[in-house]
Amino acid sequence: MYTANGLTDKNQCLQEHAPLVKRIAHHMMLKLPNSVEVDDLIQAGMIGLLDAASRYDELRGAQFETYAAQRIRGAMLDELRGADWLPRSLRRDARRIENAISRLQQKLGHAPVESEIAREMGISLPDYQQMLQEARGSQLMYYEDFRNEEQESFFDRHDLSDAANPLEMLQDERFRAALVAAIERLPERERQLMGMHYEQDMNLREIGEVMGVSESRVCQVHSQAVARLRTYLRGY
Incomplete structure (x- = not known):
């Protein structure tokens, strides 16, 4: 499933790690205003997960879930960056x-x-x-x-x-x-x-x-x- 060019089965990766995306999104919500929708974070996080699946290289020395969590959080933060979410x-x-x-x-x-x-x-x-x-x-x-x-x-x-x-x-x-x-x-x-x-x-x-x-x-x-x-x- 893992190669030097990333994950060979991205669909399987998305299915297996979707709970990770949801967990990170709900964890972040405590620090975000009511105007932020958790579904928007989850959608952005799934994009981050897909990005992680494309970029992952075992030579980095990190387990995939650790690497993916970083990319997922990054995608969620970039989603927040797209709007001035805090007046x-x-x-x-x-x-x-x-x-x-x-x-x-x-x-x-x-x-x-x-x-x-x-x-x-x-x-x-x-x-x-x-x-x-x-x-x-x-x-x-x-x-x-x-x-x-x-x-x-x-x-x-x-x-x-x-x-x-x-x-x-x-x-x-x-x-x-x-x-x-x-x-x-x-x-x-x-x-x-x-x-x-x-x-x-x-x-x-x-x-x-x-x-x-x-x-x-x-x-x-x-x-x-x-x-x-x-x-x-x-x-x-």
Whole structure:
């Protein structure tokens, strides 16, 4: 099935790895605004899977599923790049939340609860929670992050090679230590949610079932947790 020129049976590849595409799409949805349709991500991911099947070379030393996952995510990100999927107003609200958390953290000396953050922002608790829901996705990356001066695609900028290794850059020991410390500072409920999503690879529905809340509430708690982390990690 595998050759130096790629996969010999691409249809079989698509069938076998379609669940991988769906899993990645649903996993990404927690970090994306409500305006993004999961079916659009899945469709883009299938294109990425087909691209992986065409390009895969066993000499790269990576298992196909590992390589395909990278290409699938890249295709989904390129799909998002095709539209300004996060309005500037939502980015502005996300920064307002982060700034309010930062001010309260310094003033109170502890992680502020939702009601305190809402009061600091001068809005009602329901309005704050709605803002959290709508801000979902603002913490993933900004639209401008998808492109560089040469307008290269995500695939071209993140292809596997022996040159710069993004994973090694992310594993900088000081940043990792700061990130671990920041996660430890999160309120327990938010820390548990982050663990379920990023360590156990659970999606919105699964996390909601464990926590006994709706998927929308999971989104709110996640948005608030990421806002705290961004506040704690300013400077990195």
